[in-house]
Amino acid sequence: MWTASDFLRQYLAVLIVGVVGAGLVGLLLAGSHLLRPARRQPEKHITYESGVDPVGSMWTQSQVRYYVFALLFVMFDVEAVFIFPWATRLEAYGLFGLIEMGIFVFILLLGLIYAWRKGVLKWV
Amino acid sequence: MAEFPILSALVFLPLIGAVVVLFIPRERADAVKSASLATVAASLGLAAMAWASMGLGTAGMQLEEKASWIPQIGISYHLGVDGISMPLVFLTPLVTLLALMYSWIVEDRVKEYFVFFLILQSAMTGVFVALDMFLFYIFWEVSLVPMYFLIGVWGHKPRCEYAAIKFFLYTLAGSVLMLLALIACWWYSGPTLGQRTFDLLELAERQPTLGMSAAGLATLPMLCFWGFFIGFAIKVPCFPFHTWLPDAHVEAPTAGSVVLAGLLLKLGGYAMIRILPTLFPTQFKEAAVTVGILALISIIYGSLVAMAQPNLKKLIAYSSIGHMGFVTLGIASGTVEGIQGAVFQMFSHGLLTSALFLLAGILYERAHTYEIDRYGGLGQIVPVYCGIFVFIAMGSLGLPSMSGFVAELWVLIGTYNAGTGVGGSTALLGTPWFAYLAVGGILLAAAYLLWTVQRVLMGDLKPDWAAMKDMTRLEVACLAPLMAGTLWLGCYPGPLLAFILPSAKAISQWVI
């Protein structure tokens, strides 16, 4: 039987994780604050220190190369998503699994070679 | 050795001829013309042979050819002729031959022109001999496309483009309705896909309308009947589906008009006889009066409108509506005489209207106008033309001793019998007034034809035409067979009527 208290007890874990998490963040921030040297400059107060200034017109132009890199990043990120679970079950799949992953990586590699040959990877 | 498949040869010979013509170089126009004419002449010979080989007094199909084609949905390659189709099968190469002979004068895109005619002939013959509805439908539709181009490319610019597409759309609209009705009939002809059939004779035996009623669809048989009827009525054309015809006829080139009026219209009449009484006997009886009224309107309205036409070709076109009305009326009567008369009328009209359109074309060739009022007194300078014109006009208005008279007489007898029940038939039409009023149509035909003769040939000669040449030998050669046929059938109709009789009886039995 489920009762309300049972239900709430389940959320106790969430609460504990939340409290511990917040404590950890506070601890780390406090630690780094104590340890690091402090040199105050105006740039340090900008929201995105090394990014684009968010103030101004909506029509800001940004370098198209960001997108290309982002896409390549996503591509290999997805690759990792597939490879990781595969690796945990490699023994079960055996040689066939190895070959299949080889094909998968090869196709992605082909994409990378294509991007490289077309000069996408160069930041001009 | 298997028997020579003469009907298949009749259907496909023109098509083979068309392919041969395609390979003749474009520049050799005379070779194109000779090859086409030779093909059509050969198929005329074949048709004569087929007719000669048929037994007299047999009601059923003869010279049958049957081969399995698409057994999964009950389609077979099934051809055959009987007393109703054979005259029309013979008429097809005959009229095409004369039309092509007259077309010797064509200069523009000769090769395509003749190829289209050959395809057209193939398709029309196919409709007349097909006993499988799928095959029938394919031939029926294929006949549209060549005619579309014949009207559009070689017709009288610029209105021919409109006429061509109007013809196409109108007839297609009718035939797709027919297609739906056909599929519905197919559905109720058997329990499973393979057991259903498109075969016309099989369908007649199985009576799919009973299956529809059994499935609880009370109105579907009637809807199917009208689907078929409208498809055919557009082709005939029967009032109120006739409006494409004047446009198409007026704008088509002369040979196109000849084939259109002489043959294409017969597809509709033939299909009405072949399909409506056999597939829908009950519905036919119920609808007979309505169909009869439409036919009567076609006769009288067609004739009246013809009388009002200032344009010679349009006048002939409307006269076709009137004359084809007799065909529909004869069919609606459901009597043996009516159906006999309808077939006879189709044959006779095929000869007469072809001749009329040829005559109109000959005149246009010289004067480049169809306006009746611009002519006058031509009898003084072109006596041969004048004589032939009067002869054909007399045939068309139903003068005794001409074929038109016999045909209309038979239709009237049939209609009268169907109105009164005389002669042992059921009084399908219920009143003899159909016959009485149809006689009025004949009078009107006499009126407009005689008046036309008067306006074109008699009176004072208009100075424009003082130098008009009389008919050439080629033109006389085109018309002579038509005149001979008219006269022969008028004086001695017995053999043809006797030939039609058994099959007409067989059809009539479905509804009487």
Add this chain to the structure above:
Amino acid sequence: MLFLFPELILCGLGLGATVAALFCRGRGAGRWALYGFFVCLAGVVTGLCLLAYAIDLGPEATGQLTPEFIARTFAVDPLSLFFSTLALAVCGLAMLFSMEFVEEVLEEHPAEFLALIAFASLGIACVARSRDLITLFFSLELVSISGYLLSGMLRREPRSLEAALKYFLIGAVSSAIMLFGMSLIYGLTGATDLRVLRDAVGEGHLHAVGQLAGVRMVSSQDPMVITGILCIVVGLGFKIAMVPFHMWCPDVYEGAPTPATAFLSVGPKAAGFVAIVRLLMLTFAPSSGPVPWAQPVLWLCALTMTLGNVVACRQTNLKRMLAYSSIAHSGYILIAVVSLGSADLALPAIVMYLIAYVLMNVGAFSVVIALSNIEGREDIHAYNGLSKRSPYLAYAWVIFAMSLAGVPPTAGFLGKLYVFMAALDDRVRLYWLAVVGVANAVISVWYYFRVARHMFFVEGVRTEPIRVGRGAGWAIGLSLAGTLVLVPLFPWLISFATSAAQVLGAW
């Protein structure tokens, strides 16, 4: 693995074209297209042999020949094999009719154009194979994304870019809607496997496979299920350009490079219909009780035909006209979809119609491509007097127009005949829909033959003969032969379509 042959060919072709793109500088892509065509041709022949083999074996044995981990998400039944082979054929024809385009017109990335066609075709094949919602979605996305790129290949042309952007935005939205529907279905049942879903939604009983997976059963009349299914219908409706989700279609077709349009008009549409067959007709169609999606699709079907044909009459640009015509053809095929009660005709009708549609539409577009390669325009006046400049193109158009309008003796007529047969089935009785269908067929004659009118009846300003390119010419010839030869081969076609569909019934 044997039965995945068409997919392997397409994948190899795409990768090969990508590699070729690395070495292809400037001219010379036409040669690659020709090679691609021959590879596809060989693939189609092999695919047909495999298909005959698979039909012969039956679904059980075919399934056993396939490794289990593939069979879980990939169907290996004859129907899917048929559609994969069709995708190969589409790819081959596309390579052929793009030959002159990649050689002479397209200045940048010609080999990539070919690679994208191959990848899109791979997507179509995979859609046909999908036995799982997730596989299905991925495959559809492969088709769509390749399509976005194809339509934007002329990247110096604003119209092409506009087409690509429009296609992309609409496509993304539609995919999202479809994905939302899929997630609803998954949320309710806990399954993505289509076979399990078929049992879980509305059948009232679960086969062993469903019980093992811990699947929940839901009623097919559950509002949430209906919402989910309708979301999928909307998503697929965008892909096949069903009214009212068709707005993108004319703009994209007009703006995209003509060969890309030709491909888009058959490829993604075939994929969409395969997905409809799998999802709607085979999965979400409970064997008893009302079919939840049938009523809305029925009305949209009538609307699609009518709007497509009526609006096509007003078009003066041939690509736009063919776009509306392709909308109308979606409508005709939808008649067969809603006639699913006609067990032995509905599926064969779709198979048959798609074969005919691919042939005649590729053919008609190839005529447009051949002229557009030379004249650089597609408006109807460019066709004036074409019958004298190139009788081949003009008469080919007439045959394709007849086929598109459903006039015998052409393949299009056979497709329409079967569709109407399904609609008039005693178990379906959609008489009014059939009447709407044939009325539309008559309307369509008007605009198809309006082009023929310009070709034959109108004198053109230019009279010099047209040299039809080799690739486009062959593509026309092949489609022409296919369109005409299917009529005498009708019995074979029926057996083929029926056996493909019957075997599938037991998937």
